[in-house]
Amino acid sequence: MTRRRICPFCNCLCDDVDLELKGDFFSTLEPPCHLAEKGFSSSLSREGQALPELNNKSGPWVQALSHSEKLIREAHEPLIVLSGEVKFETQEKAVQLGEYLNACVDTSLSQAGAAIPSATNEIGLPKCSLGEMKRQADMVIFWGCDLTATHPRFLERFVRNEKKQKIFYIDPDSNDNLETAVQLRMHLKKKSVTLNDSLKEILTAAQSAKFGVFCYGQHLVDEGKETMTEVYHLIRELNSYSLWHGMDLHDFGNWLGAGEALSAKTGYCCSVRFSKDGYNFQPSDWSTEPMLLRKQTDLVILVGNPTWLSKNYLSHLAEIPTILLSEKRVSWSPEVWLPISQVGVHNSGTSFRLDGIPVQLLPVAPNGQYTTADKILDLFLGFFNI
Amino acid sequence: MIVLRGGNVYDASQGFEGEIHDIWIDNGLIVSPPEQIESFDAIDVSGMIVAPAAVEIHTHLAGQILADAHANCMHALKRDSAALPLPSEGAAGYLSLGYTTLFDAAMSPALSWKTHSDLHSMDIVDRGAFSLVGNHALLLEAIAGDDQRATEDILAWLLETSGGYAPKLVNPGTDMYRDQPGKFPTLDEPLPGWDITQRKIIQSIAKAAKTLGLPHPIHLHAAMLGQSGNWKIFVDTLLALKDYRAHLCHIQYYCYGEDQRGRLVSAVEKVIPALLENPKNTYDVGQVIFGPATAVSADLGLLRHLQGVMGGHLSVRRIAGEDGGGTLPLAYRAKNAVSAIQWATGLELLLRFPDPTRIFLTTDHPNGGPFTAYPQIINWLMNGDARHETLSQVHSAARKHTGLAELDREYTLSEILTMTSLGPAQALGLKDRGHLKSGARADIRCYDPSFDVETMFSAPSLVLKDGQVVVKNGIFMQKSHIGQTFVLNPTWDRERLPFIEQRLQSNNSIPLQSYGLGSQRHRKGYKVIKCNTKE
Numbered sequence: 001m002t003r004r005r006i007c008p009f010c011n012c013l014c015d016d017v018d019l020e021l022k023g024d025f026f027s028t029l030e031p032p033c034h035l036a037e038k039g040f041s042s043s044l045s046r047e048g049q050a051l052p053e054l055n056n057k058s059g060p061w062v063q064a065l066s067h068s069e070k071l072i073r074e075a076h077e078p079l080i081v082l083s084g085e086v087k088f089e090t091q092e093k094a095v096q097l098g099e100y101l102n103a104c105v106d107t108s109l110s111q112a113g114a115a116i117p118s119a120t121n122e123i124g125l126p127k128c129s130l131g132e133m134k135r136q137a138d139m140v141i142f143w144g145c146d147l148t149a150t151h152p153r154f155l156e157r158f159v160r161n162e163k164k165q166k167i168f169y170i171d172p173d174s175n176d177n178l179e180t181a182v183q184l185r186m187h188l189k190k191k192s193v194t195l196n197d198s199l200k201e202i203l204t205a206a207q208s209a210k211f212g213v214f215c216y217g218q219h220l221v222d223e224g225k226e227t228m229t230e231v232y233h234l235i236r237e238l239n240s241y242s243l244w245h246g247m248d249l250h251d252f253g254n255w256l257g258a259g260e261a262l263s264a265k266t267g268y269c270c271s272v273r274f275s276k277d278g279y280n281f282q283p284s285d286w287s288t289e290p291m292l293l294r295k296q297t298d299l300v301i302l303v304g305n306p307t308w309l310s311k312n313y314l315s316h317l318a319e320i321p322t323i324l325l326s327e328k329r330v331s332w333s334p335e336v337w338l339p340i341s342q343v344g345v346h347n348s349g350t351s352f353r354l355d356g357i358p359v360q361l362l363p364v365a366p367n368g369q370y371t372t373a374d375k376i377l378d379l380f381l382g383f384f385n386i
Numbered sequence: 387m388i389v390l391r392g393g394n395v396y397d398a399s400q401g402f403e404g405e406i407h408d409i410w411i412d413n414g415l416i417v418s419p420p421e422q423i424e425s426f427d428a429i430d431v432s433g434m435i436v437a438p439a440a441v442e443i444h445t446h447l448a449g450q451i452l453a454d455a456h457a458n459c460m461h462a463l464k465r466d467s468a469a470l471p472l473p474s475e476g477a478a479g480y481l482s483l484g485y486t487t488l489f490d491a492a493m494s495p496a497l498s499w500k501t502h503s504d505l506h507s508m509d510i511v512d513r514g515a516f517s518l519v520g521n522h523a524l525l526l527e528a529i530a531g532d533d534q535r536a537t538e539d540i541l542a543w544l545l546e547t548s549g550g551y552a553p554k555l556v557n558p559g560t561d562m563y564r565d566q567p568g569k570f571p572t573l574d575e576p577l578p579g580w581d582i583t584q585r586k587i588i589q590s591i592a593k594a595a596k597t598l599g600l601p602h603p604i605h606l607h608a609a610m611l612g613q614s615g616n617w618k619i620f621v622d623t624l625l626a627l628k629d630y631r632a633h634l635c636h637i638q639y640y641c642y643g644e645d646q647r648g649r650l651v652s653a654v655e656k657v658i659p660a661l662l663e664n665p666k667n668t669y670d671v672g673q674v675i676f677g678p679a680t681a682v683s684a685d686l687g688l689l690r691h692l693q694g695v696m697g698g699h700l701s702v703r704r705i706a707g708e709d710g711g712g713t714l715p716l717a718y719r720a721k722n723a724v725s726a727i728q729w730a731t732g733l734e735l736l737l738r739f740p741d742p743t744r745i746f747l748t749t750d751h752p753n754g755g756p757f758t759a760y761p762q763i764i765n766w767l768m769n770g771d772a773r774h775e776t777l778s779q780v781h782s783a784a785r786k787h788t789g790l791a792e793l794d795r796e797y798t799l800s801e802i803l804t805m806t807s808l809g810p811a812q813a814l815g816l817k818d819r820g821h822l823k824s825g826a827r828a829d830i831r832c833y834d835p836s837f838d839v840e841t842m843f844s845a846p847s848l849v850l851k852d853g854q855v856v857v858k859n860g861i862f863m864q865k866s867h868i869g870q871t872f873v874l875n876p877t878w879d880r881e882r883l884p885f886i887e888q889r890l891q892s893n894n895s896i897p898l899q900s901y902g903l904g905s906q907r908h909r910k911g912y913k914v915i916k917c918n919t920k921e
Contacts, residue, residue, distance in 0.1 A: 006897065006899075006900075015897040015900070089905075117457060120457050120458065120701065121457065121458060121459065122699065123699050124458055124698075124699030124700045124701040124713075124714075125701050125702075126700065126701065126702035126704070126712075127701070127702065127703050127704070128703070128704040128705075128706075128710075129496070129703070129704065129705045129706050129710070129894075129895070129896075130706075130895055131705070131706030131707065131893070131894050131895025131896065132704045132705060132706040134706070134895055135706050135707075135893075135895075136706075158895070236699075236700075239690075245702075245704065260453065260500070263453055263456060263457070264453070264472070264473075264503065264504065264507065265472070266472070267456040267470075267472055268456075269457065348905070349905075350499065350904065350905055356450060356497075356703065357496055357497070357705075357896055357900070358497070358499040358500060358900065358904065359897070359900040360899050360900045360904040360905055362899070
């Protein structure tokens with residue numbers, strides 16, 4: 001039977017997906033999307049992944065949870081890393097656990113020196129919902145995005161409209177994005193800079209657009225705070241001409257939810273250290289990457305697979321006790337792997353769309369065989385009677 | 387059973403102004419003194435001022451826009467939690483001032499899940515939120531089509547689906563002027579793209595609120611906030627609502643005239659007659675406090691205009707088909723003419739308006755400043771000398787261009803307590819609080835009397851919530867979940883749901899299953915307040 005579903009696999013959270021299930025597989029999925037097809041195939045057909053692993057050896061849940069409890073109790077400097085694989089409700093519980101343990105809690109927003117939160121803090125950012133972009137945008141710029149990899153249906157679902165808007169792409173492989181952003185700003189302020197023809201065309205069109213959206217991706221974010229700050233300045237300065245907005249396409253999954261879960265407790269979306277006296281925020285000290293580099297933590301609890309960490313940091317993870325909650329096995333070896341169900345396939349939950357709208361995901365194929373991340377966090381909290 | 391023994395009781399509903407009474411409490415409610423009782427606990431409050439706990443009718447503590455405001459001020463290793471508290475911190479702060487009931491004044495239905503998540507974290511107080519409906523495409527479509535029945539149904543659906551307590555209108559219809567910052571439409575100007583005026587929107591929704599029997603009427607953020615000369619359109623707006631009941635918020639910002647050079651002056655005296663004209667209306671002042679503040683508003687045109695004038699980093703969220711919101715750091719400076727006039731105008735308004743059951747103390751937190759400044763404002767209201775001393779220290783424009791200097795009125799203690807409890811409770815339709823009659827919730831605050839009014843109001847000696855001592859000498863005694871989120875169950879035609887779902891997808895691009903409360907609906911801690919369609 002074909003039913004209308006919400007796809008959970010990138011944070012477009014497309015709600016127009018018609019999925020026909022046949023047993024543990026799907027027979028049709030419309031409209032086509034390679035991420036959705038891959039995700040549903042993989043999640044629906046999971047076999048033999050229902051048991052946890054301890055140092056790469058499969059074993060009973062009792063053993064894995066007992067060992068997890070031991071690791072957590074013995075840790076002096078625990079780090080909890082929230083990733084986009086799990087629902088908001090689970091991320092909330094992980095923050096609660098971090099607060100109790102006086103742990104550091106971090107999210108993917110700390111990457112590249114907390115580039116995004118730093119730029120937001122310094123400049124501010126006008127945003128719009130995906131529906132608003134669909135209805136109003138007459139110009140969209142993509143910079144540093146890899147839509148095919150991260151948000152395959154973004155253009156068709158949320159951009160293209162009857163306005164036949166202008167769509168521009170700034171080369172995602174360019175290595176001088178900071179310089180480009182500076183030049184665009186200088187040109188906007190009528191300072192004499194050399195701008196190539198295509199950038200001139202983009203800027204001229206942007207000044208005359210009525211409702212523009214600037215979509216930026218991972219290639220831009222990777223360059224760090226300085227580049228993101230220049231881009232945010234540019235968006236702000238374009239608002240002197242017309243309405244311009246930023247939209248963050250740097251990653252997929254519920255990474256916004258992770259930031260919201262931590263922010264709801266502390267006001268900060270990443271890099272928080274809890275202590276007896278409360279909590280503090282410092283990206284240079286309490287982000288995942290520097291903590292791993294400096295070997296500053298003696299236990300890392302990864303709530304969701306941290307796909308945003310580069311391989312360099314993953315090798316550090318292999319050197320310290322780690323507890324990983326994820327749907328699939330990973331290439332590096334956590335000390336404890338606790339397999340979890342996929343939200344929006346096996347169980348329900350709230351995930352944040354890339355425009356910040358919280359979306360209620362319902363299970364496509366409820367499966368009690370798979371443990372939810374939520375249940376595992378409840379058990380962790382239960383270790384301490386929280 | 388508990389008795390508060392020997393306190394000096396202030397309760398405007400019973401005409402008590404400090405008479406000594408015992409207050410008996412059983413199962414969270416105030417009860418008549420029992421004829422016979424075997425055991426009870428007594429709390430000695432002799433010598434203390436005993437009054438109903440305070441009720442906050444208009445604040446901004448919860449929701450996505452507040453989260454955006456926090457993201458705008460992450461530079462400090464530690465946030466200034468007094469200026470911009472988290473929802474749970476805000477609730478604790480209010481409770482420590484004797485407030486046991488709070489209402490968040492602006493909730494986008496599309497983001498109500500987040501607002502309710504925050505409201506649940508405020509579980510030490512009773513709370514609710516007002517749903518932003520004035521720019522909602524579905525509602526505007528019904529109004530433009532002259533379909534009052536559809537207007538009622540969609541308003542009811544919006545309140546139900548978002549868990550809103552009342553309809554909030556922020557400069558309704560003016561989202562259409564999104565690309566014209568600084569354009570402030572009049573009440574009767576046809577809105578771009580629609581065959582309706584702001585007057586029609588306000589009247590249609592006010593009428594719908596009346597038909598639905600909502601406990602709190604439309605909560606209106608009127609047009610041209612903060613603009614010189616806006617008193618005229620504000621008076622027009624009041625006249626437009628003469629057949630209805632309404633609450634108009636932060637009205638200090640609408641009491642401005644202009645001098646010959648177009649500069650800001652107070653026009654409070656011109657507005658007062660219109661405020662008094664409709665006895666059903668209530669107001670909150672939106673008092674400005676010198677120091678840092680944060681603009682948090684769905685009035686995006688206003689925020690863009692403010693940024694153009696004052697600078698600062700603006701963050702905005704536009705949502706298709708309805709109000710979004712934005713945030714902009716601000717500061718009010720005593721030596722700045724405009725800030726000083728705004729400060730003085732708010733106090734002038736409070737001092738000229740005679741009825742404390744109809745005008746309420748707010749700072750529109752955090753827009754006019756933090757709610758923690760309430761004791762300071764109360765001191766200015768009760769202590770003419772303190773007020774005049776501050777007036778002498780601020781920019782002289784406050785003395786020249788407002789009527790504050792000529793006012794000697796000093797609020798009595800009874801008036802302050804009424805303005806902060808009975809008045810807002812009645813305006814909100816909450817019959818079980820704001821007074822100390824038998825049957826009321828035992829939400830009570832007690833003060834050790836002092837001539838230092840500001841210190842006294844900063845720290846009640848006791849705060850009781852549902853008959854339990856929750857704050858004692860500044861220390862929180864109660865950590866379990868004791869508050870509830872108030873929601874409504876208005877009646878509407880469910881046959882309209884498929885149409886709503888289809889229009890929602892078309893206008894807002896949000897699936898119906900994700901619109902509104904979603905999974906928050908299943909949490910504990912909700913209390914349904916009944917709508918009274920017979921009123």
